[in-house]
Amino acid sequence: LTPQVEDHYFQIPMQFLAAESRTFEEMMEYPMNPDQDGSSENCPISLGNGISHDDFRQLLRVICPPNRFNAEPEVLSLSQWTSVLKLAKKWKMEAVSAHAISAIEALPSIDPVDKVVIARTYDIPAWLAPAFNEILQRAQSFTEADVYRLGLSTTLRLTALRD
Numbered sequence: 001l002t003p004q005v006e007d008h009y010f011q012i013p014m015q016f017l018a019a020e021s022r023t024f025e026e027m028m029e030y031p032m033n034p035d036q037d038g039s040s041e042n043c044p045i046s047l048g049n050g051i052s053h054d055d056f057r058q059l060l061r062v063i064c065p066p067n068r069f070n071a072e073p074e075v076l077s078l079s080q081w082t083s084v085l086k087l088a089k090k091w092k093m094e095a096v097s098a099h100a101i102s103a104i105e106a107l108p109s110i111d112p113v114d115k116v117v118i119a120r121t122y123d124i125p126a127w128l129a130p131a132f133n134e135i136l137q138r139a140q141s142f143t144e145a146d147v148y149r150l151g152l153s154t155t156l157r158l159t160a161l162r163d
Contacts, residue, residue: 004044008053016064020093051090055083063096078107082118089122097122112138113146116154136161 001014004023017024018116058080076084081104088096101124104110112134119127134159 002044003047003056005047005053005056008056009044010056010060012060012064016060017091020063020088021091023091050082051087055087058083059087059096062099063093076103078104078110078114081107084132085118085122101106112147117149131156 001012001017003010003012014024014028018028019025056074061076061080062084081100085097085100085104087093088100104118112131115127115131116135118124119131142155142159144148150158
């Protein structure tokens with residue numbers, strides 16, 4: 001398969017994506033003609049808007065061997081794992097989503113505001129209460145960035161609970 005993401009082309013065996021996503025599995029059910037989208041760099045398949053080549057590269061780091069769910073997990077940053085989670089959720093890659101969530105939870109010192117934003121964006125309700133509690137217990141005041149990221153309504157509610 002030759003997907004194009006932004007101005008980058010990737011050459012990957014389709015079975016890696018198909019093994020994790022019904023969307024890609026269904027694409028494999030149809031034989032690929034030489035002139036068909038995704039068959040070559042001359043005829044790439046676009047994976048859609050809102051996907052950066054870096055997001056896609058991080059997903060490939062996780063799903064393509066030799067690193068696929070092995071004992072030595074891929075060392076990714078919060079931002080990189082969030083990219084993996086974004087695409088895993090988009091393409092309904094349940095095992096990859098669960099793996100990314102576990103990896104993010106294992107990262108040291110995640111800002112609780114980041115946890116709230118990720119939980120809301122990617123539907124991880126179990127993270128919300130602990131993250132809100134952590135925010136309530138911290139000594140520092142809300143920054144302008146916190147207010148922007150949490151939203152005014154949430155920030156006001158949290159401020160009321162603190163007082």
